[in-house]
Amino acid sequence: MSLAYVLEAALAVLVLGAAAWSIAARTAFAASVGFVSYGLLLSLVWVQLAAIDVALTEAAIGSGLTGVLLLSAAATLRPTEARSAAGPGWPMRILAAVCCGLVTAAIAVVVVTLPATAPSLAPEAVAALPVTGLGNPVTGVLMAFRALDTLLEKVVLVLALIGVWSLAPDRYWGGHPGLRHRLPADGVLPFFARTLPPLGVLLGIHLMWTGADAPGGAFQGGTVLAAMWLVVMMAGVRDAPAIRERWLRLALVSGPVVFVLVGLAGMLTAGAFLAYPIDYAKPLIILIEVPMLLTIALALGLLVAGPPERASGSA
Amino acid sequence: MSTVTLFGLCGAVLIGLGLYGALTHPQPLRKLIAFNLLGSGIFLLFGAIARRGSWTTVGGDPVPQALVITAIVVAFAATAMAVALLLRIFRESGEATLSPAEPASAASERRDP
Numbered sequence: 198m199s200l201a202y203v204l205e206a207a208l209a210v211l212v213l214g215a216a217a218w219s220i221a222a223r224t225a226f227a228a229s230v231g232f233v234s235y236g237l238l239l240s241l242v243w244v245q246l247a248a249i250d251v252a253l254t255e256a257a258i259g260s261g262l263t264g265v266l267l268l269s270a271a272a273t274l275r276p277t278e279a280r281s282a283a284g285p286g287w288p289m290r291i292l293a294a295v296c297c298g299l300v301t302a303a304i305a306v307v308v309v310t311l312p313a314t315a316p317s318l319a320p321e322a323v324a325a326l327p328v329t330g331l332g333n334p335v336t337g338v339l340m341a342f343r344a345l346d347t348l349l350e351k352v353v354l355v356l357a358l359i360g361v362w363s364l365a366p367d368r369y370w371g372g373h374p375g376l377r378h379r380l381p382a383d384g385v386l387p388f389f390a391r392t393l394p395p396l397g398v399l400l401g402i403h404l405m406w407t408g409a410d411a412p413g414g415a416f417q418g419g420t421v422l423a424a425m426w427l428v429v430m431m432a433g434v435r436d437a438p439a440i441r442e443r444w445l446r447l448a449l450v451s452g453p454v455v456f457v458l459v460g461l462a463g464m465l466t467a468g469a470f471l472a473y474p475i476d477y478a479k480p481l482i483i484l485i486e487v488p489m490l491l492t493i494a495l496a497l498g499l500l501v502a503g504p505p506e507r508a509s510g511s512a
Numbered sequence: 513m514s515t516v517t518l519f520g521l522c523g524a525v526l527i528g529l530g531l532y533g534a535l536t537h538p539q540p541l542r543k544l545i546a547f548n549l550l551g552s553g554i555f556l557l558f559g560a561i562a563r564r565g566s567w568t569t570v571g572g573d574p575v576p577q578a579l580v581i582t583a584i585v586v587a588f589a590a591t592a593m594a595v596a597l598l599l600r601i602f603r604e605s606g607e608a609t610l611s612p613a614e615p616a617s618a619a620s621e622r623r624d625p
Binding site: 202205206209212213216217219220225228229232235236239242243245246247248249250251254255258259262263266267270271273274277278280281282283284285289290293294297298300301302304305308309311312313314315317318319322323334335337338339342343346347350353354357360361364366414416493497500501503504 | 523531556599
């Protein structure tokens with residue numbers, strides 16, 4: 198038994214421990230903290246599975262942004278926890294545990310009895326990669342071979358944001374999301390919010406740019422930008438924009454719109470929707486990625502900020 | 513036991529844990545956390561199963577990786593939507609519960625943010 202294997206087994210135990218904690222913890226806040234550490238540990242598992250791009254996404258979105266969302270919701274809902282119903286009694290819990298155990302056992306049997314090799318499109322994806330001008334096969338799949346998935350996912354982000362916004366009470370429609378955070382200007386968080394973003398913005402753009410040839414990409418870069426924006430909003434350095442702002446709405450839809458336009462142009466120049474003319478594949482991918490980065494950063498940040506809670510113009 | 517089997521089994525346990533939490537927790541927020549565990553367990557299972565095929569060819573099969581990246585982003589969007597719904601229920605009724613409230617108490621406790 199090698200050292201690497203012992204470390205992997207220890208990592209699996211830690212992941213399961215953090216997961217069990219986020220189920221068993223007494224308060225929702227503690228469970229959310231458990232979930233954040235679970236996400237970070239899970240991203241190490243993805244590194245072990247040689248999926249660095251997934252690891253970056255899991256750490257940034259699965260753990261980071263979901264964590265902020267859950268922690269702030271848990272803090273808001275804390276007064277309701279003591280009053281909440283007790284939940285099912287022990288017989289029902291044991292029954293549920295047995296059934297869930299059976300699900301796990303069935304999947305475990307499948308995992309153990311799988312044939313040694315799986316059908317894979319990896320050789321085709323790698324072989325066709327030079328045509329796109331990219332060096333990272335994951336970005337190649339996201340931006341070229343399965344571009345339709347990526348386009349629809351942008352649409353999902355915008356639709357989810359419309360869904361969140363439509364939960365605003367009528368009188369606040371068009372206003373600012375969340376509460377205005379007012380902190381002393383010389384506090385730690387405002388200082389942090391003034392020093393960190395320049396580096397964070399650089400890192401976000403770098404992740405998007407380097408994603409062409411190395412792990413990274415518009416998702417991971419966009420998440421870093423969204424995180425920087427959230428730090429600025431939470432520290433009260435800049436207020437969240439009113440959702441009626443025209444620039445905001447145009448920037449939000451710019452990603453999917455440019456994507457669709459390039460896709461339609463592909464029908465004329467390369468014979469299929471979302472096909473790229475071979476000589477222009479790389480510039481076209483960058484043309485799509487830049488507004489996409491903007492859409493991702495804005496949509497992720499605004500999804501965390503929540504529906505409007507103040508009328509436009511009020512503090 | 514190989515890396516793939518180890519993390520595949522890890523995914524199987526996560527799915528069971530998440531399912532149990534989603535079934536037994538009375539609070540919607542706890543159900544949501546459990547549901548996210550369930551989802552990430554499924555992603556991990558998928559990643560581990562896909563890892564078998566690419567073991568001998570390239571570093572990691574890019575196609576399932578791209579699918580999981582998309583899935584993580586969509587799962588986040590769905591979670592954000594669910595949290596927003598939950599907070600709106602709380603602002604309207606002062607409670608965050610899935611059990612139907614008695615109409616009288618719900619009306620008297622109704623308060624605006």
